[in-house]
Amino acid sequence: MIRTVVTALRGLPRAAGIAVLVMVVVSLVAPLLAPYDPNAIDLGNAFGGPGAHHLLGTDQLGRDLLSRLLLASQTTITAVAAVIGCAIVVGGTIGVLAGAIGGIVDEIVMRVTDVFMSIPSMVIALAVIGAFGTGYLTMIIALTLGWWSAYARLSRSVVLSTKEQPHIEALKVLGASPVRIFGRHLVPAAIGPALVYAAGDAGLVALSVASLSFLGMGVKPPQSEWGQMLVDGTRYLESDAMLVILPGAALTLFVVTLNVFSRSIALRSSQGALPRATLARRLGRLPSLAPRAARVRVAPDRAKRMVSQ
Amino acid sequence: MLRMIVRRVGVAVITFVLASVLIFLLVDLAPGDPAKLLAERRFGATSTMENVAQVRAELGLDRSAPERYLSWIGHAFRGDFGSSFQNGRSVAHDLADKVGVSLILVLCAALVALVLGVLLAGLGAWRPGGWIDRATRGVAMTGVSVPTFFLGPLLLLAFTLKAPVFPAIGESGPPSWVLPALTLGCGSAAIFAIVVRVLVEEAMTQQYVITGRSVGALPGAVLVRDVLPNIAPQAVTVFLTQIGFTVLPGLTIVETIFAWPGIGDYFLRGLLFRDFPVIQAVLLLFVVVLIVLNLVADLIQGILDPRVRRSLREGTR
Numbered sequence: 001m002i003r004t005v006v007t008a009l010r011g012l013p014r015a016a017g018i019a020v021l022v023m024v025v026v027s028l029v030a031p032l033l034a035p036y037d038p039n040a041i042d043l044g045n046a047f048g049g050p051g052a053h054h055l056l057g058t059d060q061l062g063r064d065l066l067s068r069l070l071l072a073s074q075t076t077i078t079a080v081a082a083v084i085g086c087a088i089v090v091g092g093t094i095g096v097l098a099g100a101i102g103g104i105v106d107e108i109v110m111r112v113t114d115v116f117m118s119i120p121s122m123v124i125a126l127a128v129i130g131a132f133g134t135g136y137l138t139m140i141i142a143l144t145l146g147w148w149s150a151y152a153r154l155s156r157s158v159v160l161s162t163k164e165q166p167h168i169e170a171l172k173v174l175g176a177s178p179v180r181i182f183g184r185h186l187v188p189a190a191i192g193p194a195l196v197y198a199a200g201d202a203g204l205v206a207l208s209v210a211s212l213s214f215l216g217m218g219v220k221p222p223q224s225e226w227g228q229m230l231v232d233g234t235r236y237l238e239s240d241a242m243l244v245i246l247p248g249a250a251l252t253l254f255v256v257t258l259n260v261f262s263r264s265i266a267l268r269s270s271q272g273a274l275p276r277a278t279l280a281r282r283l284g285r286l287p288s289l290a291p292r293a294a295r296v297r298v299a300p301d302r303a304k305r306m307v308s309q
Numbered sequence: 310m311l312r313m314i315v316r317r318v319g320v321a322v323i324t325f326v327l328a329s330v331l332i333f334l335l336v337d338l339a340p341g342d343p344a345k346l347l348a349e350r351r352f353g354a355t356s357t358m359e360n361v362a363q364v365r366a367e368l369g370l371d372r373s374a375p376e377r378y379l380s381w382i383g384h385a386f387r388g389d390f391g392s393s394f395q396n397g398r399s400v401a402h403d404l405a406d407k408v409g410v411s412l413i414l415v416l417c418a419a420l421v422a423l424v425l426g427v428l429l430a431g432l433g434a435w436r437p438g439g440w441i442d443r444a445t446r447g448v449a450m451t452g453v454s455v456p457t458f459f460l461g462p463l464l465l466l467a468f469t470l471k472a473p474v475f476p477a478i479g480e481s482g483p484p485s486w487v488l489p490a491l492t493l494g495c496g497s498a499a500i501f502a503i504v505v506r507v508l509v510e511e512a513m514t515q516q517y518v519i520t521g522r523s524v525g526a527l528p529g530a531v532l533v534r535d536v537l538p539n540i541a542p543q544a545v546t547v548f549l550t551q552i553g554f555t556v557l558p559g560l561t562i563v564e565t566i567f568a569w570p571g572i573g574d575y576f577l578r579g580l581l582f583r584d585f586p587v588i589q590a591v592l593l594l595f596v597v598v599l600i601v602l603n604l605v606a607d608l609i610q611g612i613l614d615p616r617v618r619r620s621l622r623e624g625t626r
Contacts, residue, residue, distance in 0.1 A: 115324055
C-alpha cells in the first residue's frame with residue numbers, strides 16, 4: 001500500500017504528503033525544537049512582538065509563542081492519533097464482528113451504528129464530556145464515541161464483501177476455525193480501507209479537539225493547544241492580534257494539509273472502490289438512514305480528473 | 310409512494326426512540342448524584358440523609374430506570390423538560406425564549422451557505438479544469454479546514470476592530486447578523502460548493518448535455534433545463550444534511566464568540582455546569598430537528614426524482 005501511495009502521487013498530493021510527514025515529525029520532536037519552556041511565565045515580557053529572543057513573540061503571560069505552537073502541535077497530533085486509533089479498534093472490531101456473525105447481531109449493531117451516525121460527532125463528544133466532566137482522558141473517550149460508528153460501518157461492509165470470496169469458502173472447507181478466518185483474513189482486509197478513511201477523518205478530529213478546547217471542554221491550560229490558545233487570544237484581539245492569528249493559521253494549515261493529502265489518497269486508493277459511507281463523507285453528505293451501505297465504484301479516469309489540480 | 314413515506318417515517322421514529330434512550334442513558338450513567346447536589350443546595354452543607362432521600366423521592370429518582378425514562382419522555386412530549394439545576398427555571402421556557410435568536414442565525418447561515426456555495430461551484434463549473442476552477446477548489450478546501458473559532462475572530466478583527474463596519478457583540482438587528490452568519494455559513498458553503506461542483510461536472514458529461522450543446526443550445530438553457538433538475542434532488546439532500554451536521558453544531562461556537570443568547574450558548578452553559586435537564590432537553594431537541602431534516606431530505610429526493618417516482622408507481626422498490 002505504501003508503494004501505491006508513493007508512486008501514485010504527483011505534484012500537489014505528493015507535496016502534501018511530504019508536508020504531513022514533516023508536520024508529524026516536527027510535532028513528535030517538538031520539545032527538542034522549542035527554544036523555551038512553553039509554560040515559562042515571564043510577565044515582564046508579555047505581548048512582546050517578534051524579535052531576536054522570541055521568534056514569534058510572546059503571549060499575554062510572556063510565554064514564548066513559538067514554543068507554545070510547537071507543543072500545541074504535539075498535543076493535537078497525539079490526541080488525534082489516540083482518537084483515531086481507538087475509533088478504528090473499537091469501531092473496526094464491532095463492524096467486523098457484526099459482518100462476520102450476521103443475523104440478529106448484525107441488525108442490532110447496524111441500528112445502533114445508524115443512531116450514532118445520525119448525530120454529529122461533535123455533539124456526541126460534547127454530551128459525553130458534559131455528563132462525565134472535563135479532562136484529557138474523557139475528551140479522548142468522548143471523541144472516540146463520536147467517531148467509531150463510521151469505522152464500524154466501513155469494516156462491516158468490507159467483511160460482508162470479503163466473506164463471499166472463494167478463498168474464505170475454501171478455508172472453511174479445509175476446516176479453518178472461525179477465529180483463524182476472522183483474525184488472519186477478515187480483520188486485515190478491513191484495515192486498509194479504514195486507514196484510508198482515517199486519513200480523511202484526521203483533519204476533522206483535529207478541528208474537534210481544537211473546538212472542544214476552545215469551549216473549555218478539552219485540553220485545559222497550562223497545556224498548550226491551538227483551540228485553547230485561540231480562546232485566550234480572542235480576549236486580547238484588540239491589543240495583540242497575533243495571539244489569535246498564529247494559532248489559527250497553524251491549525252488551518254495543519255487541517256488543510258491533512259485534507260488535501262487524504263483526498264488524493266482516498267480517490268486513488270488501490271482498490272478503486274469506495275464504500276458509500278466514505279464517498280458520502282468525502283462529498284460532505286450524510287449516509288441515509290437505510291441499513292445497508294452499498295459500494296460505489298469510482299472509475300479511474302474520473303478519479304484522476306477529480307484529483308488533478 | 311405512500312408506502313415509502315410510511316417506511317421512512319417508521320425508520321425515523323425508531324431512530325428517535327433509540328436516540329432518546331441513549332440520551333437518557335448518558336445522563337443516567339453520569340457520575341454524580343443529582344439528589345445529593347440539589348439537597349446540598351437547598352439545605353446547605355448540613356443536609357442529612359433524610360434530606361437527600363426526600364429530594365430523591367421528589368425528583369422521582371427512586372423509581373426504576375425504565376419508569377424514569379418513560380416519565381422523562383412523557384413529560385418531554387407535553388413540553389415539560391424539568392427545571393434547570395442552575396437557577397430552577399423551567400427549561401422549556403428558557404428554550405422557547407432562545408429559539409428565536411438561534412433560528413435567525415441558522416437561517417442566515419444557511420442562506421450564506423447556499424449563495425456562496427452555488428457561486429463557488431458555478432465559477433468552477435464555468436470552465437472545468439481552468440485556473441478559476443482550481444482556484445475555487447482551493448478556496449473551498451481552505452473553507453472546509455478553517456475552524457469557525459478562527460474565522461469569527463478574524464472577521465471581528467477586520468470588520469469591527471480595524472474598521473467599524475458591523476457591530477461585534479450581541480444580537481441587535483440585521484447589521485449584527487452579518488458576521489455571525491458568515492462565520493457559521495462558510496464551512497457549509499465550502500462543502501456545498503465542492504459537492505455541487507462534482508454534481509454539475511457529472512451532469513455535464515451526460516450524453517444529453519453534450520448533444521444539447523453540440524446542436525447549439527445556449528449554455529444558460531442547457532444549465533437550467535438539463536443540469537439543474539438532475540442535480541436538484543441530491544443537492545437539496547446535501548444542503549439539508551449540511552445544515553444538520555455543520556451549521557447546528559457550529560451554533561455553540563459562534564454564539565460563544567459573538568455573545569448571542571441562543572440555544573448553543575444555553576447548551577454550553579448547561580454542559581459546563583452539568584445541568585442535566587438542560588443537556589437532555591437540548592440534545593432531544595437537536596435530535597428531533599436532525600431527524601426531521603433527514604426525513605425531509607429523503608422525501609424530497611424521492612419526490613423530485615422522477616425515476617424514483619416512476620419506480621414507485623410501477624410497484625418496484
